[in-house]
Structure formats: C-alpha cells, structure tokens
Amino acid sequence: YLLNGEKLFTGNGPVADLVAVSATVLGEGGPKVGACFLDTSTPGFSVGTRLEFMGSRGLPNASLHFDDVLVPADQVLIDPESDQLPFLVGMVALLGRIYFTGAPAMAIARNSLAWSREFIARRSIDGRALGDYDEIQRTVTATLADVYAMESAVRWSLLGSGLTDRWFERFATKNLLVRGAWRIVDRTVSLHGGEGFETVASKNRRGAVPVPLERAFRDARGLRIAGNVDFQLDNQLGRILLGQYYADARTYADDGTQGEPGPGAGTSAAGLSPANQEHARAIDRLVGELRRFAVGLVRRHPDPEQLYAKERTVVLLGRIAGELFNAVAALARAAAAGTPAEAVPAGHQELADVHCAEARHTLSGLFARLEPDAEPDHAHISRRWLADGGADQLVRH
Structure with missing residues (x-):
C-alpha cells in the first residue's frame, strides 16, 4: 500500500x-x-x-x-466484512483510551483529593477550622465519592477481563473518568479560592504552598477532548445502545422486556447497607425505564438513521447508560467490601451512598430531558443567527 x-x-x-x-x-x-x-x-x-x-x-x-x-x-x-476498522483494532484502541486518558484523569482526581485535605487542614475562617463548615464537608464528600466511583468503573472494566470483554463498559468509562476529574479539579480550584487559579511560579515567589492546581485544571479540561470530544462519545455510546435494540427489536414484548423478569426483580442487595439497597432498587427501575424508552424509540423509527439524526436524544441515552453503569459498579464494589476477594478500607457503603444519591439526581434530570413538554426551536434560532452574521446582529433581533 x-x-x-x-x-x-x-x-x-x-x-x-x-x-x-x-x-x-x-x-x-x-x-x-x-x-x-x-x-x-x-x-x-x-x-x-x-x-x-x-x-x-x-x-x-x-x-x-x-x-x-x-x-x-x-x-x-482490513476487515473484509466491514468498511470500519477491524474489531480487534477497535478493542485495542478502546482499552488504550482508558490508559491514555483515564490514568491521568485518575491521577488528577487523587492529587486534587490530597491537595484538598492539605488545604483544609491548614486553614481556618473566623477562628473556626475550615473543615467544620457544612459546605466544605459536602465538598469533601463529593470529591471522595467521585474518586470512589471512578475507581469502581475502572475496576469493573479492567480487572479479570480479556481484550474483547466488557467493551461497552470500557467505552463508557473514558467519559466517566475525564468528567469526574474535571468536576473534582473544578471543585478543588474553588475550595482553594485565589490559590487555585494562581500559577506555581507565582506561589513560589510569595512563599505559598506550590500546589499546581492551575496546571491540573488545564490538563483535566484537555482530557475531555482527548480520544474524541466527550459529547461525541456519548453520541457514539447511544448509537451502540440503540443498535443493540434494533438488532433485538422483534423479540421485545409490549413492555420492552425480552421475557425476563421485570425491573426490580433481578436486583441483589446482599452486602449493602439499607440506603444502598434502596439505591440498588432505584437503579434497577431506571435500567428498566431506559430499556422501555429505547425500545419505544426503535419501534417509532424503523430507519435507524432517522433516529440517529436526533442527536440530543442519542447523546442523552449515552449519558444515561454511562451514569447507570457507574452506579452499578459503585454498588457492586461496596457489596464486595470486606470479602476475601477484595481487601477494602472502611467507608465503602458511605461513599457508594453519596455517589448514588447524586447519580439519582443526575439521572432524574437526564430522563426528564429525554421527553420535554416543549423545547425552543434551536435549529431556527441558530440558523438565523449564523445567517445574519453572528453576535453583532444579536441585539437587533
């Protein structure tokens, strides 16, 4: 060639x-x-x-x-049966993306956690330790839970699996890691106040602790576009999900199932705290809701390309699938805590609880956006603005 x-x-x-x-x-x-x-x-x-x-x-x-x-x-x-990259090459790329972007994302997240602890330990406000304030405590637990969830997604995707195993989870994990790192470093910049946006060189000049948050902030943002931009990966994940439903469309019953037990019947809450047992049941119900919604879409759109053109719907489906997987991974890890298979620190149940509580709020918002009562005409607004020359014409309209 x-x-x-x-x-x-x-x-x-x-x-x-x-x-x-x-x-x-x-x-x-x-x-x-x-x-x-x-x-x-x-x-x-x-x-x-x-x-x-x-x-x-x-x-x-x-x-x-x-x-x-x-x-x-x-x-x-070259794949003789397809016009796309050979499957195994795609699997290597998929696995490599977790190491190439996921590993630095995990490093940024864990570093930010350490920087947060060090900063809180040395600061007080109005004679009161910074760590005694309610909002600071919530900031700390949010970061702890994000790191826990990111680690859980990685463990599920990589441990004890071959090159072609768990490929759907591996696809979702890249966005879970880089978005998690972005949330964490953004939160840590706010926690550090002015020190968070200050460069290391500036901190050194005035004798401050040279935490490189400004650098981590830029690095974390770049990871969200490395290996493809995050919303496009959601789009691709949504297409993969819908493609499976198109392949199985004839086998679905009216309720969106394939003859298996309904939502909730298959959930195992063994090893979970009462709060996490409730999370497990709620997540199971949401999995069923996603399945029924996707089956309904497939039935209403016999032509897949017609459905894929509704990019926001497909992107939302990808986001939802990723959030559901991460919640399941966190709960599974918490359920395994203390067993011989995994020696884990205290706090599993609590961190899974924090993550799943927040995930359920996120999922509630994502599901609501799947079927809005009414939407602005984004196509008309954007086309008119672009045709009229952009921002300088905005006020006139």
Whole structure:
C-alpha cells in the first residue's frame, strides 16, 4: 500500500519509532478503513508542525506527513466484512483510551483529593477550622465519592477481563473518568479560592504552598477532548445502545422486556447497607425505564438513521447508560467490601451512598430531558443567527 496524507493530533508522534495510522483504503468493493502500522524511518514519512496544547506539557504531539509511504501488506489490517476498522483494532484502541486518558484523569482526581485535605487542614475562617463548615464537608464528600466511583468503573472494566470483554463498559468509562476529574479539579480550584487559579511560579515567589492546581485544571479540561470530544462519545455510546435494540427489536414484548423478569426483580442487595439497597432498587427501575424508552424509540423509527439524526436524544441515552453503569459498579464494589476477594478500607457503603444519591439526581434530570413538554426551536434560532452574521446582529433581533 502507498500511504499519502496528513495525520493531526498524534500523541507521542514526534518521538515514536512505530506509529499506527487509520487510512481510507480504496478498492472494488468501495472504501474501507484500514489500520496501517509503520516504522517512522520509512522513506516518505516526516514530522510536520509540532503542536502546543493548553496543558499536557508532557505529551509530544505533531502533525505527521505521509508522501508515498510504502506499507507492506502484512502491516495493514482490513476487515473484509466491514468498511470500519477491524474489531480487534477497535478493542485495542478502546482499552488504550482508558490508559491514555483515564490514568491521568485518575491521577488528577487523587492529587486534587490530597491537595484538598492539605488545604483544609491548614486553614481556618473566623477562628473556626475550615473543615467544620457544612459546605466544605459536602465538598469533601463529593470529591471522595467521585474518586470512589471512578475507581469502581475502572475496576469493573479492567480487572479479570480479556481484550474483547466488557467493551461497552470500557467505552463508557473514558467519559466517566475525564468528567469526574474535571468536576473534582473544578471543585478543588474553588475550595482553594485565589490559590487555585494562581500559577506555581507565582506561589513560589510569595512563599505559598506550590500546589499546581492551575496546571491540573488545564490538563483535566484537555482530557475531555482527548480520544474524541466527550459529547461525541456519548453520541457514539447511544448509537451502540440503540443498535443493540434494533438488532433485538422483534423479540421485545409490549413492555420492552425480552421475557425476563421485570425491573426490580433481578436486583441483589446482599452486602449493602439499607440506603444502598434502596439505591440498588432505584437503579434497577431506571435500567428498566431506559430499556422501555429505547425500545419505544426503535419501534417509532424503523430507519435507524432517522433516529440517529436526533442527536440530543442519542447523546442523552449515552449519558444515561454511562451514569447507570457507574452506579452499578459503585454498588457492586461496596457489596464486595470486606470479602476475601477484595481487601477494602472502611467507608465503602458511605461513599457508594453519596455517589448514588447524586447519580439519582443526575439521572432524574437526564430522563426528564429525554421527553420535554416543549423545547425552543434551536435549529431556527441558530440558523438565523449564523445567517445574519453572528453576535453583532444579536441585539437587533
């Protein structure tokens, strides 16, 4: 194969000895997407403009150029049955995304937790320890629960599973981790007040504790677009979910089930506190509600593309699926606490309770937005504004 073109935003691209490149492969059966693996010493390969991000200073990145780069056939993977990347390549990319973006997100979250504790320990307001204030206590428990939920999603997705296992959960986990890190670092910046937005250099000049929150803030935001922007991943996850319902559409009963017990009947609350038992039952009911809603959508839209064009609905379905998975993962981890299979610290039940209480509020809002009573005409408003030249015409209308 001869490879021609340019690839942007390649992590470690400027320093790599081996790169993987997805490319459109033309053939008699139409265009396909192939995965090409090549040595960067191959003639025709060159590194173009080096990119500089807001944050992520330790990530070399650049545009890569390919000018008649010869790639041997045994270094190109193409799925003969599909026009998409081969399944195993996708699974490798899916797993890699958790390490590439999820690991730094976990580091930011855990660092922020440590920085929060250190800051609260050394501060007092009006002669009262900062940690004695109600809002500060709620901020602390929110961060603790977010870290716990993020860890639970990672454990579920990675421990004891092969390359092709738990791929749906792995797909959801990337957004759960990067959004969790963003919430946590944003919360920590607020907790630190002016110190949170101040650079390390500035803190050093005045002798303050050099916590690098400003850097973590930028890094966390960048992770939400690394490996695809977060709302588009929700869109893709929603399509995957609906695609499964389209595949199974003929087998559903009128209530959206496939002959299995109704919502609530399959929930196991063993090992959970009373509060978490209630969360488990509520989450199970919401899983059933999501299933019935998705089945109804599939039945009303025989053409999948017609449904996929309703992007906000598909995005919301992806968000809901991710939130439900994270709540289940947190509850499962709490239920396993203290068993020989997992040596865990005290506080499992409490942290799962905090996370699930907040998750249920989030899910309630997401479900409500799935079927709004009325909506503004976003298409008309945006088209008129764009056609009239933008912000300078806003007041006139």
